[in-house]
Amino acid sequence: MKKTIVIVDDHILIAKALEGIIGNFNEFEVIYVCENGKDLIQKFEEGNKIPDIILLDISMPIMNGFETASWLTKNHPDIKIMALSMQGDDNSVIKMIKSGAKGYLLKNTHPKDLETALIRLNSDGFFYPDWASKIIFSTLNKDMSSEITIKISERExxxxKYTVTELSYKEIADRMCCSPRTVESYRDQLCEKLDLKTRVGLAVFAIKNGFGG
Structure with a gap:
């Protein structure tokens, strides 16, 4: 069964073009298009199907992408939000992530890269291209302590080291010659030890403290 997508973008021609592009993807389908966040909320209230993924523009009238992402995170936390915008500045990227976006792409992204990003978002729960990851790491790095007082095992x-790569958890398990469940236990243990919640946070810690290889 295909994963369902809703596009939220006030530029209808762009939204319809995206709908056509995604229509050629094997694993995804667009179920409807909205012009802004308020339009999306109205669609939900009218009983339209709740999608698995939302492709969300930032600059929209009435209710912009930041406001919409915050509302979705609060009211529909299971929906995966992928920001898709012309804005690639540091502030927009960080603000969207803080609002709940699990991925960020620019609108000039190649269709094949969009498909890959959606697959990764669906399987891993997040997707940030290299340029966005650098912004995230640079920003979050400023707030992290330089002292390591927590004991971390060799396997951890x-x-x-692998959290800073694009490998999925299953691929990491293959590299470490263990089961995906064991990898998930390493992730959970480290998140608890370091008071972190996401792989991005773990990757930032790894880079800052020389575990990034």
Whole structure:
């Protein structure tokens, strides 16, 4: 069964073009298009199907992408939000992530890269291209302590090395010669030890403290 997508973008021609592009993807389908966040909320209230993924523009009238992402995170946390915008500045990227977006792409992204990003978003729960990851790491790095007072096992250090790559958890498990469940336990243990919540946070820690390889 295909994963369902809703596009939220006030530029209808762009939204319809995206709908046509995604229509050629094997694993995804667009179920409807909205012009802004308020339009999306109205669609939900009218009983339209709740999608698995939302492709969300930032600059929209009435209710913009930041406001819409915050509302979705609060009211529909299971929906995966992918920001899709012309804006690639540091402030927009960080603000969208803080609002709940799990991915960020520019509108000039190649269709094949869009498909890959959607697959990764669906399987891993997040997707940030290299340029966005650098912004995230640089910003979050400023707030992290430089002192390591927590004991980290050798296997956990090995796992940290892989968090900065694009490998999925299953692929990391293959590299570490263990089961995906074991990899998930390393992730959970480290998140608890370091008081982190996401792989991005673990990757930032890994880079800052020399585990990134």
């Amino acid at each position: 250090k090995e796992f940290l």
